[in-house]
Amino acid sequence: MKCHVPGANVKVLARTVHALARFGDELYLESLPDCILLRTLNAAESAYAMVKFNKNFFSYFNYNFYSTEDNEGLKCKISMKSALNTFKSPAHIEKQVENLEIKLDPESCKLIFQLKCRHGIVKTHFVSILDCKAMQAVYTKDSVPNRISSPQRILSDALSNFQSSDDQVTLEATSHSLILRNYIDCSIDLTKVIRTQISLKPAEFDSYLIGADTTITFSLKEFRALLTFSEALNLPLQLHFETTGRPAVFIVHNGTTFEAHFVLATTKPDNASQTTATQNTNVERNKRKDTSTLGSAKKKPHLETDISKCLDEDSHLFNFVDMPGENEINLSNKLSGSIIKDNVNGKDRIDLMDCDNIPASPAARTMIKSVFKRCFESTFDPRSIQGAVLAENSDSD
């Protein structure tokens, strides 16, 4: 694959990389016959981003430059840090760079970015390829009942009311208003934090369609990153979301050359507690108690029903027995747990998601039983151990 990006579009690419860097630590690049895809996933697997650059984004695009017989797209994974290094200071890059050439040779272990700057300066970055796999999330953005299209400034203005320490936001959408509030974890002392609520009227948005009233909670860090992205490129933002537990999809596109999808996991609602900002502890606390015992389960609240079942049945928690394989539609139910589907060709599974073969965790109760086995034996007779020296007397001095 070889392509040229004209100067004006280098800025878009730079902004993209900077936005994706706020999501994940690794950048997946995939080249297809008519487009290039950049993808990333955050460590907790609760946020995914995909940006698609169409052929006409580039001034020159040759998918088959190295004329391989392999008809599949070229894929590679690079570290986000090295990508960021290539696109330093996106605000100024437009003035400096006249052209960018990207080369991906299937035989090589480096991805090459060649920046042709003004005054004949040429900067070439050889970026190590970490892997040749691609990763893809499956989510639905088209058949969702709730869609909002927002001018770029509105949401970021609203978010400026939040404290910088806030890390999650709850969005309450009804057909007559959109309420944003900072999400307060029950572990935080209520007397220390400000609770903020912002109410936006549908008239502020370009289009506002709420088919089913809902309340979703998602991470602010990534939300801020994607808002910065849409603001920098001066493009409106589209929100597609369903209900809680299902991913919320944020779309930024300019219609012709590129399209960015940002997918964020949403956490379970706190039913009653969310009706007013004034009362949101009890239900939440219970919920958190459940999930906190399960490590990262916070990010996978949709699993909760399964989890309670699992707890009854002695923990098959990490077995993902009911992972719906290739069944794409169902996958969106199981957001972060299975946000990642198999590689496009279905062969190279991403290691970390390859959980089908992991045996069930040992049942906790059995474990305890075997440690204190004798205590639980019905026939235990203290006299039977008399005489036997269990622990010798220590020296008498």
Add this chain to the structure above:
Amino acid sequence: MKFRAVMIDAGPMREFSNVVTIISKLSKECVLRLTDDHLYFIVSEENSGPSPPVLWCEIPQRMFCSEYQMIGLDEEHKDIYMALSSGNLARSLVTLKTAKSLKMKLTKKQCPCLTLEIETPCVLSQQTRQVTHDIPVTVIPRKLWSDYHEPRIPDPDISIELPSLKQLRTTIDRMRTMASEVVIRASAEGRLTLQIKTDMAKVSTRFKGLNVEAFAGPIEHSDSETEETQANEDMSRICYCRVDAKKLSMFLSAEQIASNRTVCSVVHKKLVILCLQTDENVKLQCFISGIVY
């Protein structure tokens, strides 16, 4: 206990936001006292003993609020005292500069809260949006009220009007990099001297022709001190106080407030009182106790 206030004028709202920002710079925590006609912000020393508060700020409600209602504990105890994080308050009020109205309420939302309802105009349309901040507060019980009474200060020996705070602040900030203590010296002739001493140098900045509001001299100096000063000055008409330069600089960040005048009162060798008064009758007083060797 009930409290509700509404502000709708842009000028006072901006000033209110500025005042709170200054307070947040001076201290993390502050006490808000509400009375029938004033709002007070009080900052005490962190380890508050019998010492007077560090900062005392009076805001007349009539100049600021279009509506103001409050009911205290009972007939005898009409005031409300609450402690809150000044940083929280300041950060919530940042948007006040462009806001249309501010509503303040004392609410009970799991814990006592000062609820701020800010109505801001939308960027693109004529609509407004509503932002609500619930800032947790601690209501101060009656038996502790006495800690926050207006400080009784000794009569100052001299009160002198300060030059522009901006100028003063740059001066102090330069001095602060060299020494941690600064001597403020005010004379009945309208001279104000800021002086620092280091092992290497002695730096003084003098301001002349300042308006002296009051002078209760003559000042008695012990013999050992007179040798430090210039011979041609009448020592009985000069008083001075050594203070922490950092505290002084923090107060001077109040230059952001469009004030009409700031007066510096000095109790010889004991206390410096800086009092800033604005057109809206906000009175911001800062007490910096003197350092004595």
